Amino acid sequence: MSAEVAPQAKTGPLAGLTVIEMAGIGPVPLAGLMLSEMGAEVLRIERAGSPRPFLTLPDEYDIDRHGRSILRIDLKRWEGAELVLRLVEKADMLIEGFRPDVMERLGLGPDAVLARNSALIYGRTTGFGQDGPLSDRAGHITYLAYSGVLHAIGHEGGRPVPPLNLVADYGGGAVMLVAGALAALFERSRSGRGQVIDAAMTEGASMLTTPVHALMAAGLWSGMRGANLLDSGAPFYDTYETADARHVAVGCLEPRFFAEFARLLPLDERFVRGQYDRTLWPQMRAAIVDRVGQKTRDDWDRLFAATDACVAPVLSLREARDHPHNRARNAFVTSGALERPAPAPRFSRSRPTLAAMPADYDRQAATVLARFGLPEIETEALVKSGVIG
Missing domain, CATH: 3.30.1540.10 (formyl-coa transferase, domain 3)
Incomplete structure (x- = not known):
């Protein structure tokens, strides 16, 4: 549980929750943003020495890093993995989006982590899940292709149309991960035990089409694209x-x-x-x-x-x-140089915490690690040795 971590000036229904986010692209950063704006204290761990993602934005627009504290840790060294395990001991949740077995090879798989904190919620998002013939494959739009969703989107006689990355990465990945994590937190309140969430984007995207499968079973939806009630087939x-x-x-x-x-x-x-x-x-x-x-x-x-x-x-x-x-509802907000959608959903009593740019990184490490109980002298040693980059 996160009671040992000093509370931060955050509001929202998840205030007091501590989340460790293993840096990546796509669904996990969005899940981290959502949890942060619901009040969780999110610590994003970036791999020291690793290149930034292929699509790198200026800090003021890099929403994948807003609303978090950030540490750069050399995870190839045992001292780096050990540091993460010490952080995990005082966290409520860890979320990651690597291919299967990557975290295990780093010494940070569920067995190692839950041995240090049996109450931790361990959220995993991948394209195809933790097992199965495609589990180690990379992909983006391919997740939608395998789920059948992509085939259904487009006009009659036309090609399938990619629906941005909203359906697989964000709907089937980030939102399903957050839903699973919150469900696991509720279950933990009764059992006292953590568990692992396997959020596969192909399956999450498929779940979103459950009503369409029901229409198919009832004979009310054909397999032809653009020929049905909700896919532009109906003129109204x-x-x-x-x-x-x-x-x-x-x-x-x-x-x-x-x-x-x-x-x-x-x-x-x-x-x-x-x-x-x-x-x-x-x-x-x-x-x-x-x-x-x-x-x-x-x-x-x-x-x-x-x-x-x-x-x-x-x-x-x-x-x-x-x-x-949208203006009347304040559906969009300004955060520094960025105008963006407001945090969602809304709560009647709990106010969200709008994610801001992270503070100057060079001044973060000691403050962040102090919240997890590490003395400043130890933090200085980790920085000097290069474990923290």
Whole structure:
């Protein structure tokens, strides 16, 4: 448990929780950010002497390092691994995203770590899981390809479209890791014991498609891309180009919402009566294309803004920051030079801690290690010997 670590000036429902994040890219840094902004004290351990990731941002924009303390440790030396084990003794959670067996080779696998702290939650995120024929493979978009998710995203007759890295890395990886970690913390409150979380991005992404698998089983979803209710196959659930070469999103699935959409567009009444008659869909789509193309995106926004027709302007990421609803909700925040989405989710009593740039690294080591009970003279020796880089 983390009671021995001096409390920090952080707020949020996880205040008092201590997390060790093994530095990497993708889902684990996002999970670390989420836990930090929920109030956890996150210590990010970077491997001394290792190159920075291939995509390196200036510090003010490097969100993978915001909201944490940082130590650079030479993990190839036994003294470095031993230092991590001493830190683990006073932590609640460790999260890592290396390929299987990497942490074991460093002497920091679950067996070694849980032997030092049996109450620790050990969270592992990989593409394919800790075992299985693909477990040691690298990949990015390939995780979605193996899960079947990528095949389902795109228009009829077109290629599968990568949905950024939101579905596998962040939805199937980071969010599933955080959900699993919090579930394990709850279980620990009853058992007093930690456990290992195996969060595979392929399986996490697949889990997100569970309702689609249910529709398939019921015969309501075909294996064809862009031919189904929620994948642009239905003309009332798609995007349309406007007169100014921008787009609106139309998502009026329910008949009463579609009727409102048809009234304002307008569309012929026969389409309202036959909304789910697939034989009418080609004509319906052509009519929508024709009508939407006659006005600009913002014209349609003004027309539909106060209705339940489920029509919205397709905003760019920059435009989304300035939308009146997002401004009213303070959905975006400024942290130094970075304007970014606000911490989510929100809590009725607990205020999140907005992640800031880490303090000057050269002044961090003694402060960080003091919180874990290491005396300054020992920290100085570790720095002098190169264990801390």
